[in-house]
Amino acid sequence: MEKQRSTDLAPSRKLDPVVRDELTARFGRCFESRPIGTSGNTWLIRSASEIIILKRLDNARPMTLLVPLFDQLHQAAIGPRLRAVFETQKEWFVAFEFLSGELPPQSSESWQSLWPQAIALLPRLAAITNLQLFDLSSYWMAVIGSFEFHDAPAESLKRRLQASSVPGPFGLAHGDFSPQNFVPTANGLLLIDWESAGRASTAFDAGWLLVLAELGLTPQRTPTQLIAAMEPLGLDSNALKWSFRIGLLRLFWRARTLAIDSQGRAATMTRLRQLISRELEQAD
Numbered sequence: 001m002e003k004q005r006s007t008d009l010a011p012s013r014k015l016d017p018v019v020r021d022e023l024t025a026r027f028g029r030c031f032e033s034r035p036i037g038t039s040g041n042t043w044l045i046r047s048a049s050e051i052i053i054l055k056r057l058d059n060a061r062p063m064t065l066l067v068p069l070f071d072q073l074h075q076a077a078i079g080p081r082l083r084a085v086f087e088t089q090k091e092w093f094v095a096f097e098f099l100s101g102e103l104p105p106q107s108s109e110s111w112q113s114l115w116p117q118a119i120a121l122l123p124r125l126a127a128i129t130n131l132q133l134f135d136l137s138s139y140w141m142a143v144i145g146s147f148e149f150h151d152a153p154a155e156s157l158k159r160r161l162q163a164s165s166v167p168g169p170f171g172l173a174h175g176d177f178s179p180q181n182f183v184p185t186a187n188g189l190l191l192i193d194w195e196s197a198g199r200a201s202t203a204f205d206a207g208w209l210l211v212l213a214e215l216g217l218t219p220q221r222t223p224t225q226l227i228a229a230m231e232p233l234g235l236d237s238n239a240l241k242w243s244f245r246i247g248l249l250r251l252f253w254r255a256r257t258l259a260i261d262s263q264g265r266a267a268t269m270t271r272l273r274q275l276i277s278r279e280l281e282q283a284d
Contacts, residue, residue, distance in 0.1 A: 015043060018088050023095070026084050027052065038259070046099070052083055057195050058092055063092050065132050069172075070094070070194065071130065074162060079191055079284045080183075097225060101161075101183040111220035117189040118182055119229050124204035136173050136198030137166045137246075144249045147256075148155055153276040154252050160284070163244060167239040169202050177205035177220060178212055200243075207243025210228035211251055211271035214275055215268065241284075 015023075015033050023030050023045060033048035033054075041056040057066070063085060084095040088192035104277030145162060149155050174181070175196030183190045201207075213223040221229075257267045 004232065007090055016088065018067035019054075019093060022086050022093070022236070023047070023054070024087060025135060026086075026095075031202075043094070052095045052168035053080075054095050055195060056093055059092055061092075061134060061195070063087075063094075065100060066094075066197075067136060067193075069131055069133065069197065070126075072128065072190075074192065074225070076128075077190070078121060078125065082154065094191075097181045097266055099185060099192065101185045101190075102191075103179065103182060103184065109220075114182065114189060115221055115229065116182060118179075119233070121189065121191065122177075122206055122230070125174060125205065126169075129170070131172070132216055133172060134198035136175055136196075136200040136204065137170075140199065140246055140250060141166070146251060147253055149249075149252060149256070151252070151273065153273055153280060156280055157245060157276050158249060160169075160215055160280070161249070164284070165235060167201055167203075167242050169236070169239075170199055171202045173198060173200035173202075173204040175200075175205075177209055179217070201239045203239035203243040204246075205243075206235055207228055207234070207240055208247040210240075210244050211247035211275075215251075215271055229240060245279055248272060248279065252276070 001018055020030060020033070023033075025131055026050050027047040030045055030047050032044070034044045036042050036044050036053075043054045045052045045054050054201065057063070067082065070079065070082040075079045078101050081097040083097055085280050086093055089133050104114070104252070141161070145156055145257065149158065170267075172209045174191055174194065175198060176193060177191070181191055210223055210226060212218050213221060218226060252269065255265050255272065260268075
């Protein structure tokens with residue numbers, strides 16, 4: 001479900017022997033099991049027959065809901081193919097095909113053709129409404145609502161969100177719709193890392209993408225350019241505003257809780273404070 005990235009740094013976590021036995025039974029002898037990503041819950045597995053990406057999922061997320069979603073995403077040419085699902089010692093593991101596509105450098109003009117493909121995925125996700133899905137909007141409202149930001153603007157924006165209802169319409173949201181999860185393939189742009197997916201406002205992913213753009217994390221695209229590109233989607237303006245605001249607090253929460261370098265954390269939080277203050281100045 002995830003392409004290999006040479007810059008990934010992951011905590012050292014060896015696979016449990018029981019997990020290795022499961023993999024051997026399904027894919028043959030494993031010659032390599034290497035942690036990738038930063039969570040410590042993802043491994044690249046190389047066997048005699050193929051390369052797969054193994055992920056350990058939070059057992060609070062029902063696999064009875066996720067497996068049909070993973071299958072539908074692959075059939076719709078949006079996500080990678082699910083290869084196996086198994087439970088070991090009350091932990092869920094899912095194995096996906098390895099996607100070898102590589103993103104171009106941030107300065108590459110190739111992004112000019114990738115961005116239209118990425119934007120075109122948003123309405124395709126929003127149209128998936130025929131599955132039982134995890135309530136992503138409620139989940140993030142609960143996370144943010146219980147978190148002490150120790151920052152006056154962030155707390156004010158949190159209270160503003162808590163005082164409003166989650167705007168619809170609703171559909172499938174990836175949950176981390178960002179360039180790092182795009183994979184160019186011969187069949188078009190695919191999305192990886194679906195473990196955070198769920199039901200949310202149809203503008204949820206668009207709002208998150210705009211937050212990343214404000215921090216300069218969308219190659220070759222500014223916030224203004226992305227808004228122009230998303231205009232034909234007809235997103236509800238209130239839903240986009242709500243999604244952008246909760247995206248700001250989600251990223252603030254990440255900056256406070258995830259293991260990142262202190263310089264990067266300080267720069268991110270300074271910019272987020274500026275953006276949050278700007279939002280607080282706007283009337284709803």
